[in-house]
Amino acid sequence: xxxxxxxxxxxxxxxxxxxxxxxxxxxxxxxxxxxxxxxxxxxxxxxxxxxxxxxxxxxxxxxxxxxxxxxxxxxxxxxxxxxxxxxxxxxxxxxxxxxxxxxxxxxxxxxxxxxxxxxxxxxxxxxxxxxxxxxxxxxxxxxxxxxxx
Amino acid sequence: xxxxxxxxxxxxxxxxxxxxxxxxxxxxxxxxxxxxxxxxxxxxxxxxxxxxxxxxxxxxxxxxxxxxxxxxxxxxxxxxxxxxxxxxxxxxxxxxxxxxxxxx
Numbered sequence: 001x002x003x004x005x006x007x008x009x010x011x012x013x014x015x016x017x018x019x020x021x022x023x024x025x026x027x028x029x030x031x032x033x034x035x036x037x038x039x040x041x042x043x044x045x046x047x048x049x050x051x052x053x054x055x056x057x058x059x060x061x062x063x064x065x066x067x068x069x070x071x072x073x074x075x076x077x078x079x080x081x082x083x084x085x086x087x088x089x090x091x092x093x094x095x096x097x098x099x100x101x102x103x104x105x106x107x108x109x110x111x112x113x114x115x116x117x118x119x120x121x122x123x124x125x126x127x128x129x130x131x132x133x134x135x136x137x138x139x140x141x142x143x144x145x146x147x148x149x
Numbered sequence: 150x151x152x153x154x155x156x157x158x159x160x161x162x163x164x165x166x167x168x169x170x171x172x173x174x175x176x177x178x179x180x181x182x183x184x185x186x187x188x189x190x191x192x193x194x195x196x197x198x199x200x201x202x203x204x205x206x207x208x209x210x211x212x213x214x215x216x217x218x219x220x221x222x223x224x225x226x227x228x229x230x231x232x233x234x235x236x237x238x239x240x241x242x243x244x245x246x247x248x249x250x251x252x253x
Contacts, residue, residue, distance in 0.1 A: 008232040010240050016247035024247050034242035037235040093228060113240065115232045117154060 007096070007116030015108045018079040025082060025100055031057065038062050049076055055084060071098070086115065153221040156201035161186070162194050166203065166217065174214045 014021055024030045028045040035042045036059040043066070044058040056070040068089060074097070075083035082100040094117075101112040156162055161184055168183075169175060181191035195215065198204045202221040206213050 008229060008236060010233075010236050012240055012244055014244050014247060020247050021243075024243055030246070034246050035239055036242075037238050091231075111240075111243075113236055115236060117228075 007114055010113045012111045012113075013105065013108060014111055018102045018104050018109045021102055021109045021111055022079045022082075035059060036061070049073060049082075051076055071095075152201040153203065153225045156197050156203055157225075159194070159197075162198055165194060165198065169204065169215060169217045173216050176212050176214055180215060 024034065026047055026049045028047050031045040031047060032042040035045065035057050038061055040059060040061045040063075042057060042059045044056070046054070046056045048054050051073055053073045054070065055073065056068060058066060058068045060066045070087050070089075071085040073082070073084045075081055080102055084098055086096045086098050097116050099112075099114045099116070101114075103110045103112075157166075164184070165180060168180065177191055177195065178188060180195075181188055184191065186194075195204065195206065199206060202218060205216050205218050207216070
């Protein structure tokens with residue numbers, strides 16, 4: 001289902017084994033070394049990696065702001081799939097869902113990250129068309145962002 | 150914002166938005182014409198767009214004119230851009246980390 005929700009998808013081919021990538025996304029001392037949207041430091045990371053377990057990461061941006069996204073692990077399949085909810089206090093948004101998918105490829109790992117909206121019930125009901133195609137169209141709307149501003 | 154995405158998931162509704170961008174203030178029947186939709190069908194789509202805050206409707210006499218309202222769209226775009234930036238940078242750093250000592 002999550003594949004059809006609108007969101008951000010990033011795919012990377014990594015020259016490292018799935019075991020190594022899995023460690024980097026699940027072990028706090030390794031998470032500390034990459035997590036964050038700029039070169040600012042990650043201050044704390046907690047990861048209770050089992051369904052129902054909690055994660056929490058505190059990072060400081062270069063501009064000095066500190067952030068603390070948290071969430072609950074939904075699905076944990078070692079070296080293959082990690083799914084967790086995402087709640088970013090202080091940001092104007094509802095809870096969303098992050099999925100890491102790892103696939104072994106020749107010479108390493110294909111890592112697919114999807115950060116998607118969780119639909120509310122009303123949205124789920126009116127989903128008859130699905131999301132396919134919407135992402136293709138979004139750049140059109142992006143280009144039209146001048147709209148009513 | 151979920152409503153925004155949901156409203157945008159339908160091709161007819163996206164087409165309505167694009168038409169309104171080109172021609173603000175069209176009436177409901179003018180909007181319905183190129184889609185070979187009956188008025189009640191178009192009204193349903195407009196209800197969804199209106200609930201999502203993507204359009205406004207103003208009644209003047211017996212004519213309802215429809216206009217775009219871009220706020221929720223901008224919110225959705227900001228969400229996408231924020232996380233695109235967040236994860237692109239994080240993924241760059243993740244890749245550098247796991248590949249730095251030969252990747253085994």
